Amino acid sequence: LIARGKPVIVRTRFENGFIPTKEEIISHVTGRTKAILVNSPNNPTGGIYDKETLELIATIANERNIFVISDEVYDDLVYEGKHISMYGLVKDELLIYVNAFSKSHAMTGWRVGYTATKNKEIKKRISKIQGHVSSNINTPAQYAAIEACNTDNAPMIEEFKKRRAVVLKFAKDYGLEFVEPKGAFYLFFKVDGSDEEFCKRLLSEKLVATVPGSAFEMPGFVRISFATSVEKIEEGMRRLGEFIKQQA
Incomplete structure (x- = not known):
């Protein structure tokens, strides 16, 4: 520009x-x-x-x-x-x-x-x-x-594969609509209504930070990062599940 x-x-x-x-x-x-x-x-x-x-x-x-x-x-x-x-x-x-x-x-x-x-x-x-x-x-x-x-990052990549598997399992259990990520460390799933409002409420009510698709000029989606420990991912996805149930 x-x-x-x-x-x-x-x-x-x-x-x-x-x-x-x-x-x-x-x-x-x-x-x-x-x-x-x-x-x-x-x-x-x-x-x-x-x-x-x-x-x-x-x-x-x-x-x-x-x-x-x-x-x-x-x-x-x-x-x-x-x-x-x-x-x-x-x-x-x-x-x-x-x-x-x-x-x-990492x-x-x-x-x-x-x-x-x-x-x-x-x-x-x-x-x-x-x-x-x-x-x-x-x-x-x-x-x-x-x-x-000079460092072999293969162990880190294997760890990301485990994290991805955990996120995908929860996402499928919740019935989320998404395209399975083949690379990077994000899950990008569909939401009804305002994606920005979804992220704001998820943060304020469940203390789970996500990014609205609108930030990437792709409204109607939410991005989750799985660049953290499996334990934190499991807890975060559990809270996401609770939040989704409350919206139903």
Whole structure:
């Protein structure tokens, strides 16, 4: 917006698993499109773009010389199949890759993220912006990131799988409408009425914090995070169940 760019949102749908269709993608790309932003695995839905969808986006970008900003922050948190990166699909000079240590290594408080590109001009401009905005992250955080690179995060991923299983069991028992998250650590389910009111009341009456879909321009849904212990998830889901029963 500062650069006078206009965000054009491709609104994904529940019935399609929150994955954009071929027609939806093509219809939103015009001669004025400068970049396509891809977030897979996705926040807030937990959806993962299939290879066909990613290849379509890459083909469009490569043929029309459009940049692809690929947010792959949740790439290690994939529960079905394997993560497919845009790296290797999009031309090197068109790809702007975004990732972080926050999710994959459960170190959100360190605030360590990064952008990578082989496009020298884009790299230069990103460096200018970062230099004036934050200069660099603090030294302890950089050492923490190095340690994370040398640490096997497989146990953490297995823990997330357990947490996901617990959330899904409760959600199915309650009859919630949702698309099973294939990645990330969120459950995004449908609610009747105002999603914002649902979240406010759930917080005030049951002390359970959630995020309304309206925060992501997707009203009618609520996002639950299962990035916490199994014990807390079980208690939180139990309280959610009580709240839902009281609304019936």
